[in-house]
Amino acid sequence: MANGIIVKALSGFYYVKSEQSEIVECRARGQFKLKGISPLVGDHVSFEYGANGSGYVLEVHERKNELVRPPIANVDQVLLVFSAREPNPNQQLLDKFLVHTAQADLTTHIIFSKCDLLASEDDDARQEWEQLKRTYTEIGYQVFETARDDDESLERIRALFEGKISVLAGQSGVGKSSLLNRISPDLQLQTQEISQKLGRGKHTTRHVELHPFGDDGYIADTPGFSQLDFFGLSVDQLAEHFFEMAELQDGCKFRGCSHLHEPSCAVRDALDAGRIAPSRYESYKHFYNEIKEMKRRY
Ligand SMILES: Nc1nc2c(ncn2[C@@H]2O[C@H](COP(=O)(O)OP(=O)(O)OP(=O)(O)O)[C@@H](O)[C@H]2O)c(=O)[nH]1
Ligand SMILES: [Mg+2]
Ligand SMILES: [Zn+2]
Numbered sequence: 001m002a003n004g005i006i007v008k009a010l011s012g013f014y015y016v017k018s019e020q021s022e023i024v025e026c027r028a029r030g031q032f033k034l035k036g037i038s039p040l041v042g043d044h045v046s047f048e049y050g051a052n053g054s055g056y057v058l059e060v061h062e063r064k065n066e067l068v069r070p071p072i073a074n075v076d077q078v079l080l081v082f083s084a085r086e087p088n089p090n091q092q093l094l095d096k097f098l099v100h101t102a103q104a105d106l107t108t109h110i111i112f113s114k115c116d117l118l119a120s121e122d123d124d125a126r127q128e129w130e131q132l133k134r135t136y137t138e139i140g141y142q143v144f145e146t147a148r149d150d151d152e153s154l155e156r157i158r159a160l161f162e163g164k165i166s167v168l169a170g171q172s173g174v175g176k177s178s179l180l181n182r183i184s185p186d187l188q189l190q191t192q193e194i195s196q197k198l199g200r201g202k203h204t205t206r207h208v209e210l211h212p213f214g215d216d217g218y219i220a221d222t223p224g225f226s227q228l229d230f231f232g233l234s235v236d237q238l239a240e241h242f243f244e245m246a247e248l249q250d251g252c253k254f255r256g257c258s259h260l261h262e263p264s265c266a267v268r269d270a271l272d273a274g275r276i277a278p279s280r281y282e283s284y285k286h287f288y289n290e291i292k293e294m295k296r297r298y
Contacts (some may be wrong), residue, residue: 001058006043007210007218009071014039014057016047030058040066041208041220042073042165067104068231070222072167074135079160081170081179084129085117087200091096091132094173095242095283096228102241103233109142111157111168113175116147125279135277139244146179147289158183165210172224173201180211180221187211189221193251227239235291239267242284244276281290 004024004290008015014026026047028039039045039060043092046059066073078101082089094110101108112133118126137143144160146153160166161183173194181189192204201224236256239245245259251266252259259267268274 001046001048003044003046005210006039006041006045006057007043008012008207009039010207014045016045016055024053024055026055026057029056032060040071040073041210042044042066042075044074050054052291058296061287065104065106067101067106067167067169069225069228070098070167070169070220071221072208072222074165075106075220076164077160077166078106079111079157079166079168080108081084081111081168081174081176082115083114083117083171083174085114086194087171087173087259089132090226091279092283092286093228094225095280096287097169098130099230099233099241099287100228102243103237106120109144109160110136111179112145113146113179114148116149117237124223127216132279135279138277139280161213161217161219163214163217165220166213167220167222169222170224171226172203174224176224177205177221183220184213186209187221230287230291230294233255233291234295235288238284238288238291242280244270245284257280258288260288 004016005020006014007017014025014028016024017024024047037060039057041061044061045056045057047057049055062225063073065075080094080097082094098108118129121179133143144153144157148258168178168180177189177191180187181191190204192202194201203224205221205223208220208222210220213219235258239249239259248266248270252262255262256263257265259265267276271278271281
C-alpha cells in the first residue's frame with residue numbers, strides 16, 4: 001500500500017499524488033464507502049496500484065477539517081473572492097459563506113476583486129463600496145483588493161499562500177482562476193468573460209484541483225457557486241459565526257437570546273448604536289428564518 005493526497009476529483013476518478021510526486025488515477029474501493037465517506041480533494045489516502053499504472057483508494061485518513069462547498073478537506077485557509085462589479089457583490093451570499101467557513105472552523109480572508117471596474121463610477125457608488133469593505137475589516141477579517149493592473153496587492157496575496165494549503169472560493173466569474181494565473185502563470189487555468197446579458201459568470205472551472213505552490217504550499221481553484229445551504233447548524237449556534245455578535249452575546253439579559261425580540265439585548269443595542277452593520281444584522285435575521293424554515297420542512 002502507498003500513501004498520497006488527492007489533488008483532483010473528476011467523474012468518479014481520484015487523482016492521487018504519491019509520496020514520490022507521481023499522479024496516479026484511482027477509483028475508490030475501500031471500507032470507507034460503507035461508512036458513507038466519499039473522498040475529497042485534499043484527503044490523505046492509502047491506495048494500491050492496479051493494472052497499467054492506475055490504482056484504488058483503499059482508505060481515507062482522518063480529516064483536519066472539511067468544507068461542503070467547495071468540496072475539499074484539510075485546508076489551512078479559505079480565500080473568499082468577491083468582485084466589486086461583474087458580477088455585482090451579493091453581500092448576503094458573502095455573509096452566508098462566512099458562516100459556512102466559520103462553522104468548519106476555517107480561517108477566512110476576503111479578496112475583493114475587479115476594483116478597477118469602479119473607476120468609472122460616481123462618488124456615491126465608490127463610497128458605498130468603501131463602506132462595504134469597512135464592514136468586514138471592522139469585524140476583523142483580513143481584506144485584500146485586486147484590480148486589473150495592481151501588482152502590489154498580488155504580492156501580498158502571494159505571501160499569504162506561502163507554505164499553506166489555500167482554497168479560493170466564490171461566485172462564478174469573480175476572477176478566481178484569473179487571480180491564480182497572475183500569481184502562478186505556469187498554471188494556465190481556463191478563464192472566460194462573464195455573460196453580459198445575465199450579469200454572471202459562465203461556470204468555467206468545473207472541478208476542484210489542488211495546484212502546488214512554492215516549496216510546500218498548495219492552492220485550490222474551485223468552481224463558482226451562487227447557492228449555499230446550511231447543514232447541521234441550529235439557530236442558537238448562528239450568532240457564534242457572526243464574530244462581531246458572538247463577542248457581545250454574554251451581555252444579553254437572557255441566555256440563549258435570539259437577538260431578534262428579547263429585551264436588553266446587547267446585539268440589538270450595538271446595532272442601534274451603529275456598532276453592528278445593518279446589512280450584517282439583516283443577513284443574520286434572514287439566515288435565522290431560513291434555518292427555522294428548513295427545520296420545519298424536514
Ligand atoms: N476588470 C477586471 N476583470 C477581471 C479581473 N480579474 C478577472 N477578470 C475577468 O473576469 C472574467 C472571469 O474570470 P475567471 O477567472 O474565469 O472567473 P472565475 O471566478 O474563475 O469563474 P468560474 O471558474 O466560473 O468560477 C474574465 O473575463 C477575466 O478576464 C480584474 O481584476 N478586473
Ligand atoms: Mg475559474
Ligand atoms: Zn441578544
